[in-house]
Amino acid sequence: MIVLDASIILKMIFEEQDTHLALQLRENHVTGKEKIAAPELIFYEIANVLATKTPLSVKSASSALNEIFNLEIETFTLGMEEFLSSISFSHKYKISVYDASYIILADRLNCDFITADVKLFKKIKDLKFIRLLKDVKLPS
Numbered sequence: 230m231i232v233l234d235a236s237i238i239l240k241m242i243f244e245e246q247d248t249h250l251a252l253q254l255r256e257n258h259v260t261g262k263e264k265i266a267a268p269e270l271i272f273y274e275i276a277n278v279l280a281t282k283t284p285l286s287v288k289s290a291s292s293a294l295n296e297i298f299n300l301e302i303e304t305f306t307l308g309m310e311e312f313l314s315s316i317s318f319s320h321k322y323k324i325s326v327y328d329a330s331y332i333i334l335a336d337r338l339n340c341d342f343i344t345a346d347v348k349l350f351k352k353i354k355d356l357k358f359i360r361l362l363k364d365v366k367l368p369s
Contacts, residue, residue, distance in 0.1 A: 230263070230264045230265075230266050230303070230338055230340045231254070231263055231264070231265060231266065231335075231340055231341050231342075231343055232265075232266050232267060232331055232332075232334050232335040232338065232340060232341070232342045232343070233254065233265050233266075233267060233302075233342075233343050233344075234267070234271070234274075234328070234331045234342075234343075234344045234345075234346065234349075235271055235274040235275050235278065236344055236345040236346045236362075237251050237254065237343060237344065237345050237362055238251075238267075238271065238275060238297060238300075238302075239275060239278060240252075240345060240362075241254075241255045241297075241300075242293050242296060242297070243283075246363075247345060247362050247363050250362050250363065250365060250367065251345070251362065253367045254343070254365075254367070255300065257367070258300065258302075259300070264303055265300070265302045265303065266302065266303045266304070266305060266334065266338060266340070267302050267303075267304055267305070267331065267334070268304065268305055268306075268307055268330045268331060268334050269304045269305065269306055269307075270327060270330060271302065271304065272294070272297070272298070272304075274327065275294060275297055276290075276294055279293055279294055305334055305337075305338075307330055307333070307334070311330065311333050311334070311337065312326075312330075314329075314333045315329040315330045315333050316329075318332060318333060322352050322353050323352060324349060324352055324353065328346075328349055331344075332353060332356070332359070335358055336358065340358065341358050341359070341360050342358060342359050342360070343360045343361075343362055343365055344359070344360075344361065344362065345361070345362040345363070347361065
């Protein structure tokens, strides 16, 4: 299992730098090689990007969100303990609670967290289970 954030999931829909790596992660998920997990907020983040940061019509944005839902990402509801840890982590690393929640989930699941967000990665790269998408070695 791996935890991915919205920066990677969006690369599965939009052609961007390192999209081929995101598509390989999707393929591994779909074929059962590596399950993708995320906190439930991932769908809020993605829907927000589709609605406010892209020129997509409502119909196209809805279609893109539906495509992401169909990936059947395993989502987790965070409890009070995880929220409190996210607040602490956010304060310590100067990142959003949203970003911290992915990291806290990966820690809870004892798996890697992969992001394409370079600014975020630079702030948390000292954690052993954090990976930057462009540096991830995927089997061919």
